[in-house]
Amino acid sequence: MMQTDIIPVDSSNPDPSIIGSAVAVLRGGGLVAFPTETVYGLGADAFNVEAVKKVFLAKGRPADNPLIIHIALLEMLGSITERVPPIASRLAEAFWPGPLTLVLYALPGVPGIVTANLQTAAVRFPNHPVALAMIKEFGRGIVAPSANLSGRPSPTTAKHVKDDLNGKIDMILDAGPSLIGVESTVLDITVDPPVILREGGLVREQIEGVIGRVATTEEHEILRRSPGTRYRHYAPKARVILIPSGNKEEFLDRIKKSETQGKIVGSIVHSVALQTKKRQIRLSGDPTLYAKEFFSALRAMDEQGVEVLLVEGVAEEGIGAAVMERLRKAAGD
Numbered sequence: 100m101m102q103t104d105i106i107p108v109d110s111s112n113p114d115p116s117i118i119g120s121a122v123a124v125l126r127g128g129g130l131v132a133f134p135t136e137t138v139y140g141l142g143a144d145a146f147n148v149e150a151v152k153k154v155f156l157a158k159g160r161p162a163d164n165p166l167i168i169h170i171a172l173l174e175m176l177g178s179i180t181e182r183v184p185p186i187a188s189r190l191a192e193a194f195w196p197g198p199l200t201l202v203l204y205a206l207p208g209v210p211g212i213v214t215a216n217l218q219t220a221a222v223r224f225p226n227h228p229v230a231l232a233m234i235k236e237f238g239r240g241i242v243a244p245s246a247n248l249s250g251r252p253s254p255t256t257a258k259h260v261k262d263d264l265n266g267k268i269d270m271i272l273d274a275g276p277s278l279i280g281v282e283s284t285v286l287d288i289t290v291d292p293p294v295i296l297r298e299g300g301l302v303r304e305q306i307e308g309v310i311g312r313v314a315t316t317e318e319h320e321i322l323r324r325s326p327g328t329r330y331r332h333y334a335p336k337a338r339v340i341l342i343p344s345g346n347k348e349e350f351l352d353r354i355k356k357s358e359t360q361g362k363i364v365g366s367i368v369h370s371v372a373l374q375t376k377k378r379q380i381r382l383s384g385d386p387t388l389y390a391k392e393f394f395s396a397l398r399a400m401d402e403q404g405v406e407v408l409l410v411e412g413v414a415e416e417g418i419g420a421a422v423m424e425r426l427r428k429a430a431g432d
């Protein structure tokens with residue numbers, strides 16, 4: 100493959116001919132990166148094993164990390180799971196389309212390469228007009244991991260996708276920056292109580308408002324069942340050090356120490372005021388805006404050649420929980 104083209108598409112009114120050409124690529128077993136409300140996804144026909152293989156290859160993704168199947172009509176669940184449990188219906192009613200992925204028992208017809216040979220499949224109904232138009236037109240489920248190289252921060256713009264996957268995929272649909280900026284919340288409803296395997300765009304409190312208490316992975320010691328949680332995700336090239344919110348002294352200590360070691364230091368802050376503005380990105384203290392911008396900030400720091408990256412954490416509430424989960428992973432904790 101040569102260059103991968105970025106094709107602009109109007110999010111409020113996706114051009115049917117552009118959607119049609121993306122669907123043609125998918126039907127031919129190709130790969131299309133497309134916008135969702137969380138992050139950009141790398142789409143392929145979920146029921147075409149050869150196409151799904153290409154997804155793993157393009158991303159350099161370990162084969163034991165399963166993929167999310169994206170749907171655009173509830174009927175599409177019929178080819179993925181045998182019986183939609185009542186709890187899934189309630190969650191779908193409340194939150195779909197939206198940033199919630201449900202882990203359900205999978206039908207044998209779902210390819211093992213998608214589920215990493217687990218008995219379960221992850222399903223998501225994204226809330227983005229371009230994604231919905233494409234999946235509807237395609238007519239069945241589309242696998243879509245985040246469209247980054249495995250281990251890199253998730254892409255929130257078409258340019259991020261191109262930076263990682265140029266020449267390895269067929270097409271990139273560009274509808275502008277992702278609205279939410281962190282991935283969907285992954286909720287396993289095959290266990291009781293259901294467990295959040297990955298914090299994300301839909302906050303825990305909202306889920307609990309509909310189905311009652313949900314557990315955390317630590318409670319369940321369920322790591323074996325959620326292969327993705329094992330990998331060091333979301334990592335920029337720099338070594339990331341997470342600093343508690345407001346702790347200016349630690350910032351200054353760390354900067355001094357790293358500079359003494361001859362390292363190029365960068366920082367991402369929201370409340371702390373540092374003297375130098377060099378290699379510094381200031382994000383909003385509003386957790387929603389912080390979430391939207393911070394993957395992009397990680398990538399920008401890499402582009403500036405930062406070797407040690409100091410990141411100011413956020414409060415663990417609401418979407419802040421998703422941000423902190425990702426920051427801890429980026430820091431390799």
Ligand code: TXA
Nearest residue numbers: 137139140165166219220221244245282283325326327
């Ligand atoms: O917001 C999102 O979910 C984005 C956009 C593109 O939709 N997609 C995304 O996919 O984040 P990915 O592949 O980067 O992350 C999928 C996560 C991984 O942590 C994976 O281990 C988990 O979902 N997962 C997938 N299938 C699973 C299953 N059957 N059981 C448990 N975890 C599963």
Ligand code: MG
Nearest residue numbers: 244245246253
């Ligand atoms: Mg990912």
